[in-house]
Amino acid sequence: MKYDVVVVGGGPSGATAAEDLARSGHKVALIDRAGRIKPCGGAIPPRLIRDFQIPEEQLVAKITTARMISPTGRRVDIPIENGFVGMVDREHFDEFLRVRAQEAGAVRVTGTYTKITRDDDGTHVHYRDKASGEDRQLTTKLVIGADGARSNVARTEIKDGDKIPYVIAYHEIVEAPGPRGDYHPDRCDVVYDGRISPDFYGWVFPHGKSASIGMGSFLKEVDLKQATADLREASGLADCKTIRKEGAPIPLKPLDQWDNGRDVVLAGDAAGVVAPSSGEGIYYAMVGGRVAAIAAATKLQTGMIKDLQLARKLFMREHKSVFKVLGAMQNAYYKSDERRERFVSLCHDIDVQRLTFEAYMNKELVKARPLAHIKIGIKNLAHLTGLVAPTRV
Structure with a gap:
């Protein structure tokens, strides 16, 4: 044939x-x-669910909040307005x-x-x-x-x-049936901390009765398994049963x-x-x-x-x-913990939150609010040049 x-x-x-x-x-x-x-963290946006007709039963969790965590432990919770991010295993x-x-x-x-x-x-x-x-x-x-x-x-x-070019990603799937420690099954945590990853980030993503905990790095000397163990400890999931472990390159x-x-x-x-x-x-x-x-x-x-x-x-x-925009953001903010701190601080801004999630959910740059784009551009420049100090909470 x-x-x-x-x-x-x-x-x-x-x-x-x-x-x-x-x-x-x-x-x-x-x-x-x-x-x-x-x-893989397993997050899929509404556009994917819609465009590729993904049935409800494939979603192991629905995320309504994203938490950004800075090197100093600053937390910025971003609500997902008028929708959710689906999670798959x-x-x-x-x-x-x-x-x-x-x-x-x-x-x-x-x-x-x-x-x-x-x-x-x-x-x-x-x-x-x-x-x-x-x-x-x-x-x-x-x-x-x-x-x-x-x-x-x-x-x-x-x-x-x-x-x-690629980073090496590693994660562990663990049993996590409900809230415990700093973990919540309705929230995705993204950790911008050089102690976890000096050039990428770590994540704690709920999968219903389990969770994906992992990180990635371009640097070969980074101990992926130890960084993931540290993430588990910080999230209160260190003693949870490990279901499986996986590693692979991400381009x-x-x-x-x-x-x-x-x-x-x-x-x-x-x-x-x-x-x-x-x-x-x-x-x-x-x-x-x-x-x-x-x-x-x-x-x-x-x-x-x-x-x-x-x-x-x-x-x-x-x-x-x-x-192009995401690549510029990675180049600007992932170079040091000082810049990661400023990036998480920038995420306090309501316009940043709304435009970021609108772009994520619909997979396109939002052009409906030009004044908001100008405002964000000015704030972004101010943070990168150090004209403003990171927000303290």
Whole structure:
């Protein structure tokens, strides 16, 4: 059997691409290793729930408050007005997406991708079958590489695909059925503290009867497990039963090129589409899968190689400005604890809170209140230049 598209990687990006293509009538295979769970806080905004039709039963918690914690322990609680942030557990959420793709018509294959070869019969995706351990191959017209931040598809098929910068994230899922210590099941805590992460942040995110506690860092010398243990202690969750532990890279910047100009296009973490500053990846991964599917379907219809470029063009058309702003914020405020302190102080401002969450919930920069943007810009400049002292509470 010859497939129209073989998708490598069954996370949110790959599963979304496979489902979209299958629903549009294409012959699709989805290769996934199975058993791999990415460390992730699990937050999904209302736009994701709406755009990708996520059912209520996939939400393990609904968050109504976000707490920012500074290096000196300052706490700023930001209410989520007129809505909530949904939380999912990647162990179950990713499998739900894979099953949905299969029900749409995609063929699921369990194994580990090894390489791509080509001959007169087409493009062949080689993999090691999980059950038998045998080397097998699928013949296809196109390949979507959605195999994570250190993508083997990107490394061998895309220019500079092996040069994507990333942080290493680590988290522990623990039992946490209700409020205890400094933890509350309706609130996400984001910790900006160099003792936890000198260049990123730590998190304590509720998952209903459990919680995700973790952090990330670009620096290899950082002890991820000790930092997470410190977070557990500070949150009052140190003695909770540990359910599982996971670590993985999180990309920091989208690649400049997502296709090989022939038969491969990237999606999700493989293309580097994780939001700077926040590290948010699920929504952008699923959007990345969708635009990769659009590019693949268009190429199959027109036969024009350049249509593979649609994936990056469509993604950047909608999200480039948000990524640029978030990247500038990360560069400005994550360099030192003094700046982290000022960033958390800036979050006291009501305009900052409202515009931040409007942008997060709807995934676009809000332009409705230009005076508020000017006000925030002035305050931001004042904090960065030290003209104002951090707010004391």
